[in-house]
Amino acid sequence: MKLKSAGFNREFSLIAAIIIMVIVFSIIQPVYLSTGNLLDIMDQSVINGLLALGITYAIITGGIDLSVGSIFAIVIVVVGDLLVRGVDPVIAIVCGIGLGFLLGLFNGLLISKLKLQPFIATLGTMSAYRGVAYIITGGWPVLDIPANFRSIFNSKLFGSIPVSIFVLLAFAVVGHVILKYTKLGTYIYAIGGNEEATILSGVNVNRSKMLAYAISGTGAALAGMVLLARLGSGEPAAGQTYELNAIAAAAIGGASLAGGRGTMIGTLLGAILLSTLKVGLVVVGVDTFWQYIATGAIIVIAAYFEVIQDKVKKINFTKKKIA
Amino acid sequence: MENQKDNIIHFKNISKVFPGVKALDNVSFSIEKGEVHALLGENGAGKSTLLNILHGVNSEYEGTVEIRGTAVSYKNANEAIKDGISKVHQEVSLIPELTVGQNITLGNEPRKGMFIDYKTLHKEANAILEKMNCNFKSEDLAGTLSTGEMQMIAIAKGLYHNAEVISFDEPSASLTNQEVSTLFSIITELKKNGITILYVSHRLDEVFEICDRATVLRDGKHIDTFKISDINREELIKKMVGRDVSAYAVRNKKLELTDKKVLEVENLSVNGVFEDISFHLKKGEILGFAGLVGAKRTDVVRTIFGVMRKSGGTIKINGHPVEINSPEHAVKMGLGLIPENRKTEGFIKYFDNANNVGLTKMEKFTQYGLLNHKKKTDNCNQYAEEINLRPKDSHYMTVNLSGGNQQKVVIAKWLSSDAEILILDEPTKGVDVGAKAEIYRVLEELLELGKSIIVVSSELPEVLGLSDRIIVMREGRKVKEYINENLTEEDILQYAMGVKQ
Numbered sequence A: 001m002k003l004k005s006a007g008f009n010r011e012f013s014l015i016a017a018i019i020i021m022v023i024v025f026s027i028i029q030p031v032y033l034s035t036g037n038l039l040d041i042m043d044q045s046v047i048n049g050l051l052a053l054g055i056t057y058a059i060i061t062g063g064i065d066l067s068v069g070s071i072f073a074i075v076i077v078v079v080g081d082l083l084v085r086g087v088d089p090v091i092a093i094v095c096g097i098g099l100g101f102l103l104g105l106f107n108g109l110l111i112s113k114l115k116l117q118p119f120i121a122t123l124g125t126m127s128a129y130r131g132v133a134y135i136i137t138g139g140w141p142v143l144d145i146p147a148n149f150r151s152i153f154n155s156k157l158f159g160s161i162p163v164s165i166f167v168l169l170a171f172a173v174v175g176h177v178i179l180k181y182t183k184l185g186t187y188i189y190a191i192g193g194n195e196e197a198t199i200l201s202g203v204n205v206n207r208s209k210m211l212a213y214a215i216s217g218t219g220a221a222l223a224g225m226v227l228l229a230r231l232g233s234g235e236p237a238a239g240q241t242y243e244l245n246a247i248a249a250a251a252i253g254g255a256s257l258a259g260g261r262g263t264m265i266g267t268l269l270g271a272i273l274l275s276t277l278k279v280g281l282v283v284v285g286v287d288t289f290w291q292y293i294a295t296g297a298i299i300v301i302a303a304y305f306e307v308i309q310d311k312v313k314k315i316n317f318t319k320k321k322i323a
Numbered sequence B: 001m002e003n004q005k006d007n008i009i010h011f012k013n014i015s016k017v018f019p020g021v022k023a024l025d026n027v028s029f030s031i032e033k034g035e036v037h038a039l040l041g042e043n044g045a046g047k048s049t050l051l052n053i054l055h056g057v058n059s060e061y062e063g064t065v066e067i068r069g070t071a072v073s074y075k076n077a078n079e080a081i082k083d084g085i086s087k088v089h090q091e092v093s094l095i096p097e098l099t100v101g102q103n104i105t106l107g108n109e110p111r112k113g114m115f116i117d118y119k120t121l122h123k124e125a126n127a128i129l130e131k132m133n134c135n136f137k138s139e140d141l142a143g144t145l146s147t148g149e150m151q152m153i154a155i156a157k158g159l160y161h162n163a164e165v166i167s168f169d170e171p172s173a174s175l176t177n178q179e180v181s182t183l184f185s186i187i188t189e190l191k192k193n194g195i196t197i198l199y200v201s202h203r204l205d206e207v208f209e210i211c212d213r214a215t216v217l218r219d220g221k222h223i224d225t226f227k228i229s230d231i232n233r234e235e236l237i238k239k240m241v242g243r244d245v246s247a248y249a250v251r252n253k254k255l256e257l258t259d260k261k262v263l264e265v266e267n268l269s270v271n272g273v274f275e276d277i278s279f280h281l282k283k284g285e286i287l288g289f290a291g292l293v294g295a296k297r298t299d300v301v302r303t304i305f306g307v308m309r310k311s312g313g314t315i316k317i318n319g320h321p322v323e324i325n326s327p328e329h330a331v332k333m334g335l336g337l338i339p340e341n342r343k344t345e346g347f348i349k350y351f352d353n354a355n356n357v358g359l360t361k362m363e364k365f366t367q368y369g370l371l372n373h374k375k376k377t378d379n380c381n382q383y384a385e386e387i388n389l390r391p392k393d394s395h396y397m398t399v400n401l402s403g404g405n406q407q408k409v410v411i412a413k414w415l416s417s418d419a420e421i422l423i424l425d426e427p428t429k430g431v432d433v434g435a436k437a438e439i440y441r442v443l444e445e446l447l448e449l450g451k452s453i454i455v456v457s458s459e460l461p462e463v464l465g466l467s468d469r470i471i472v473m474r475e476g477r478k479v480k481e482y483i484n485e486n487l488t489e490e491d492i493l494q495y496a497m498g499v500k501q
Helices: A002-026 A035-060 A068-084 A090-114 A116-135 A146-153 A163-181 A185-194 A196-201 A205-230 A244-251 A266-284 A288-322 B046-054 B078-082 B100-105 B118-131 B146-158 B177-192 B203-209 B233-241 B297-304 B327-332 B342-346 B353-365 B372-384 B401-417 B433-448 B458-464 B489-496
Strands: B005-020 B023-031 B038-041 B062-067 B070-072 B087-088 B164-170 B196-202 B213-218 B220-229 B259-270 B274-282 B284-289 B311-319 B320-322 B334-340 B421-425 B452-456 B469-474 B477-483
Touching: A002 A266, A002 A288, A035 A068, A035 A163, A035 A185, A035 A205, A035 A244, A035 A266, A068 A090, A068 A116, A068 A205, A068 A244, A068 B220, A090 A146, A090 A205, A146 A205, A163 A185, A163 A205, A163 A266, A185 A196, A185 A205, A185 B353, A196 A205, A196 B342, A244 A266, A266 A288, A288 B458, B005 B046, B005 B203, B023 B046, B023 B062, B023 B196, B023 B213, B038 B046, B038 B203, B038 B233, B038 B311, B046 B164, B046 B196, B062 B297, B078 B087, B087 B146, B100 B118, B100 B146, B118 B146, B146 B177, B164 B334, B177 B452, B196 B203, B203 B233, B220 B233, B259 B297, B259 B452, B274 B297, B274 B311, B274 B452, B274 B469, B274 B477, B284 B297, B284 B458, B297 B334, B297 B421, B297 B452, B327 B334, B334 B401, B334 B469, B342 B401, B353 B372, B353 B401, B372 B401, B401 B421, B401 B433, B433 B458, B452 B458, B458 B489, B469 B489, B477 B489
Parallel strands: B023 B220, B038 B196, B038 B213, B087 B164, B164 B196, B284 B452, B284 B469, B334 B421, B421 B452
Antiparallel strands: B005 B023, B005 B062, B062 B070, B213 B220, B259 B274, B259 B311, B311 B320, B469 B477
């Protein structure tokens, strides 16, 4: 299927880029290649990965979700508060997921029913949701998160792999199945590709958009609970500017901000690539300031790669047309 | 014999190869000074490539272009414009926020020191607009003008640069008949002033009306250059397509119609747009909507399809009154709309044929909430067969198909959704002659499948050739309903233009 093969190419190059990075860093600093370190890379990509997977849904519709960092913070303080009040961890997690879903749904409502531009709508909710997070705790952090909640995300499976990595993978798989194997997924791609044509095909575009933003909020909720479990405390200021890293991962993974393109696998690899780089630079001892430059360079290179790929595809296409 | 001195443009052995494609193959011919020269050929014949070479858009090619007897090689469109070679594009690109005068002089504004001299700018622009008998001023905002008027600006822009050659690429595609006749009188005027016109159009009527000579290209090759007065339509079409294709829509057979009405519309209105539209559609018929651009035919069908909200009137489908307030609902009621603009409204550019065709009714391939991609592909294959899609490949990206085949994919969407009533808005706009004939054939086959069809078209031969009945609209009102027997274009135009009420 052409739609897939185009993405596959991208994903293959991302895997190659990650492997090359790992090799280069390991040559400089052999300890980089240890199992512990590789797990650390995965672990580091969980929070950004969850946010990025969610935001990819918004991006594929041709929109954006700037509010993920604030949804992340609300979920942290609300779930934290519930846990401190003695609510059962499983119920708290369900509440957290539901809350993220609803906050995202509200974004979707503004964008689909009120026809606001996604950038502006979520810029508004980014600020408003942040305010809500502060109000809930009165600006104070939520402390002393019970161990039973923390162990749900932090305990190790198969010896040494933290559960949170499986949360990331599970969200990616579910996200992938929705995109590729449900009506909703096809509609989301269709809306991003050509909203007008999608409306005229009889698709309920508003509902699909609302669900896309709800899924984006859900990713942020999961990310928030992972952080809450890791730190054992949560603060309403958490997650500021996280949306930018999430957008970066999605863009590196091949999601087009113009809409219509993007995959879960691509975004997941984009997030892993970013943390591979980040951990690598730390391990080989590069200054923090230079890490920002390297991250920026990767984003630009990935974007340029897309341009080249499109050109090559065009040439191949005309060749094929003749043959 | 041609007199070499009279030739303003001489194409000498022009070849152009795109990666893997020979777009032009050793093309040689001349254009005489002061003539209106038609450039004809099917889509992909090489007309646009030749124009792009002339206008400096493509600067790499084999062969030479001589202008006024000397070889030129423009590096970009600006150089060509400054040398007096201007182009009026198919889709006029203006900056709506700027004034008419600013658009005309864009990039070459008269200056006073480092500032733009607006006084001179508007004076010069107004002088040109006056010469063209335009009823708008240099100071007006470009965005407030109609499409036809915007085209006038493009011509004025050429004149501002003292154009000697102006080429028009499908200028009438988005104009009303009124605007087309204005355009023609301007072209006649330009010709009187010794300006040479290159005219690209799919509308043969226009070519016969205003062109002196024509050149036909086919598959990148020069086929012939000749005087228009020496040739008739059928011969001309034969040269263009290289085979016999009926230029006009012809119904091979009309079905015996019963009294079964699939769609009844009564007193349909949208405040301020159209009023009191009543008609019905019988099962198995083609109902044509004729009228000039601006008659609001598109608005009527879009309202029926739930894109626009009606302010009054009733709609019945198969005898049952329905309230359609979204396209989603319209599709559920068995309606299908093939919109006027395929690229922006018809299909999704990143989708292959299987997804584009399947989009209208994904439920067909969904089981337990999950899609079955194989079923979706099979579905597309089935319809690709019915509509003779080329290539018959479900995984081919729709955007890479030819215009005619893209249109077939959009039609197939509605076969896939089992629509009973198909509404086609300008179904052959921008489609070449060969593909037109094929779309007409597909429409006839749809009737045999039991569908009923509404065709909105500004091309009278198309409406006359296809329809069982014809409704004529003018300025938001239904002015006449005809049974299509022995009708002529004049019959329809009299009502469409308001000669008869």
